[in-house]
Structures are given as structure tokens and as C-alpha cells.
Amino acid sequence: MIIIVMGVSGSGKSTIGEGLATRLGQPFIDGDSLHPAANREKMAHGIPLDDTDRQPWLEAIVATMDEHRERGEALVLACSALKRRYRDFLRGGHDDVRFVYLHASHALLVERLGHRSGHFFDPSLLDSQLATLEEPSAEEAFRVEVGSTPAETIERIVRALVCAVEE
Numbered sequence: 599m600i601i602i603v604m605g606v607s608g609s610g611k612s613t614i615g616e617g618l619a620t621r622l623g624q625p626f627i628d629g630d631s632l633h634p635a636a637n638r639e640k641m642a643h644g645i646p647l648d649d650t651d652r653q654p655w656l657e658a659i660v661a662t663m664d665e666h667r668e669r670g671e672a673l674v675l676a677c678s679a680l681k682r683r684y685r686d687f688l689r690g691g692h693d694d695v696r697f698v699y700l701h702a703s704h705a706l707l708v709e710r711l712g713h714r715s716g717h718f719f720d721p722s723l724l725d726s727q728l729a730t731l732e733e734p735s736a737e738e739a740f741r742v743e744v745g746s747t748p749a750e751t752i753e754r755i756v757r758a759l760v761c762a763v764e765e
């Protein structure tokens with residue numbers, strides 16, 4: 599199974615994705631590490647990415663998923679996956695992809711991004727992330743509120759994934 603932890607910047611994709619991978623004993627890849635340099639540069643200058651910017655990045659993520667599939671390896675990925683069509687592209691017709699949507703209140707996002715340093719993302723981009731976000735339906739993703747500790751959030755995700763497998 600390939601689990602994609604999605605949501606806007608600051609929702610905790612890297613933190614929860616990495617913790618979830620450790621908890622499941624699976625490899626973790628942060629989608630941010632697959633952005634072309636031009637995308638990082640844009641975001642660092644406070645310029646939101648558009649569909650054209652995101653296309654090579656989504657392709658790189660799909661290529662990474664395919665490499666793991668070929669090796670028969672599970673994978674946890676962190677990727678904003680803001681629009682439905684990005685999620686469809688990432689799923690690519692495979693039935694082994696599960697999306698986990700991290701939902702946080704606006705106030706919590708502002709607080710978290712304000713505290714974070716040493717990251718290329720300009721916190722002022724949060725509004726554009728929220729405007730771009732097409733929230734996934736319950737069929738598309740398991741939605742989890744991220745107000746609690748990472749450990750609690752991870753356990754809720756694990757329980758939901760186990761239930762989905764047993765159904």
C-alpha cells in the first residue's frame with residue numbers, strides 16, 4: 599500500500615508522514631524533496647505554484663511511487679495534493695493508493711507556520727494554499743483533525759487504515 603499524507607502547508611504532512619512510516623516500519627519520502635529547484639525558488643519568494651509548476655513535481659512523485667511498486671515496497675509519502683485532479687493523477691488508476699487528509703484550523707496553521715524556521719516555504723502563501731485546496735471527499739481520503747499530539751494523530755490513522763483493510 600502507498601499512503602499519501604496530504605493537506606496544506608503547516609498541516610503536519612512531514613511530521614505525521616514520517617511518524618506514520620516509522621510506526622508502520624515503512625520508507626518515507628517527503629514530496630517537498632522532489633520539487634524542481636525553480637518551484638522551491640518561487641515559494642521562497644512568496645509566489646504560489648500553478649498547475650504548470652506542479653506538473654513535473656507530480657510526475658516525479660509518480661515515478662518514485664512506481665519505483666517502490668516495482669520493488670514490492672510499501673511507502674508513505676507527504677504531498678500537498680491540493681486539487682482533485684492532482685490526486686487522480688497520483689492515483690493513476692492504481693488501487694494501492696490511500697490518501698490521508700490532515701485538517702487543521704486556520705488559526706493553528708498560522709501559529710505553526712509562524713513558529714517554523716529554516717524552511718523554504720513563505721508563510722504568506724498559506725492563503726493561496728487554502729484557496730487552491732479542494733477538500734477530498736470521504737471516498738477520496740480519510741480525514742483526520744490534527745489538533746492533538748503527533749502520536750495520537752498517527753494512532754488514529756493506523757486504526758482507520760487497519761479498519762479499511764479488514765472491511
Ligand SMILES: Nc1ncnc2c1ncn2[C@@H]1O[C@H](COP(=O)(O)OP(=O)(O)OP(=O)(O)O)[C@@H](O)[C@H]1O
Pocket residue numbers: 605606607608609610611612613614630676678710711713714719744745746747748751
Ligand atoms: N501535532 C503537532 N503538534 C504541534 N506541532 C506540530 C504538530 N505537527 C506538526 N507540528 C509543527 O508544525 C509545523 C509544520 O509541520 P510540518 O512541517 O510537518 O507540516 P507540513 O504540512 O509538512 O508543511 P509543509 O508542506 O510546509 O512542509 C512544524 O514546525 C511542526 O513541528
Ligand SMILES: O=C(O)[C@H](O)[C@@H](O)[C@H](O)[C@H](O)CO
Pocket residue numbers: 606607608630647652677678679680719727
Ligand atoms: O502544492 C504546493 O503548493 C506545494 O506542494 C506546497 O504545498 C509545498 O510543497 C509545501 O507546502 C511547502 O512546504
